[in-house]
Amino acid sequence: MMTDQLFLHIRRLLPEAVIPQTEIASFFQARLIKKEQLLLKEAEPCTHIYFVNKGCLYLFYHQQNRKAVIHFALEHWWLTDYKSFCDEQPAVYSIAAVEDTEVLSISRKDYETLLQSFPVMALYFNKIHERAYGAALFKQKTYATLSKEAFYRYFRTTYPAVIARIPNELFASYMGVSPEELRVLQEAFIS
Incomplete structure (x- = not known):
């Protein structure tokens, strides 16, 4: 039901x-x-x-x-x-x-x-x-209060299941960054 x-x-x-x-x-x-x-x-x-x-x-x-x-x-x-x-x-x-x-x-x-x-x-x-x-x-x-990089790290660490389900274009909009800027943040997080 x-x-x-x-x-x-x-x-x-x-x-x-x-x-x-x-x-x-x-x-x-x-x-x-x-x-x-x-x-x-x-x-x-x-x-x-x-x-x-x-x-x-x-x-x-x-x-x-x-x-x-x-x-x-x-x-x-x-x-x-x-x-x-x-x-x-x-x-x-x-x-x-x-x-x-x-x-x-x-x-x-x-x-x-x-x-x-x-x-x-x-x-x-x-x-x-x-x-x-x-x-x-x-x-x-x-x-x-956080930089875009720190906010991304916080969100990615705190809500990994959410990040996995949200397309990059939508998440970039949520963060107030371009898709290209989000890719840079993602690469920095992985490094």
């Missing part, structure tokens, strides 16, 4: 919680996303939040006709354009699949109903958002 990964994740974060799986599962829709397929396009309504069962998504925006990648989401991670989802405004980011990806999605309306109907899910999402906000702040500090 496509929701099994979600319930394993909930249990990992809330081991003592009673989770009414059948009732909660009814709020989610399973989707299969092909490599490079868009889940969300800039300027379109942002109406869903996505849980990655299998695969990898990335969040980006267009700048001077190029993708500016700002975040990746692998298995057990959530992703959306959070501000647009919260404010029910057009998206300022796009979301696409790095590889063929299975996601669960929940609409804004169903998300609010879920949180009101099952307070345990509000606690779960609070934990998700606390962790995501902390990670975003840490990334910002790390990115601002």
Whole structure:
């Protein structure tokens, strides 16, 4: 069942919680996303939040006709354009699949109903958002205080499984370097 990964994740974060799986599962829709397929396009309504069962998504925006990648989401991670989802405004980011990806999605309306109907899910999402906000702040500090080489070394050492799955073009965009500059960093790391 496509929701099994979600319930394993909930249990990992809330081991003592009673989770009414059948009732909660009814709020989610399973989707299969092909490599490079868009889940969300800039300027379109942002109406869903996505849980990655299998695969990898990335969040980006267009700048001077190029993708500016700002975040990746692998298995057990959530992703959306959070501000647009919260404010029910057009998206300022796009979301696409790095590889063929299975996601669960929940609409804004169903998300609010879920949180009101099952307070345990509000606690779960609070934990998700606390962790995501902390990670975003840490990334910002790390990115601002480390050289590109040190940041690459940090990321490659800390997240080797992520690096292995991300195409160089996307990772170079995430780092704010050209693909050629990324190749130099990779060669320096191997040396």
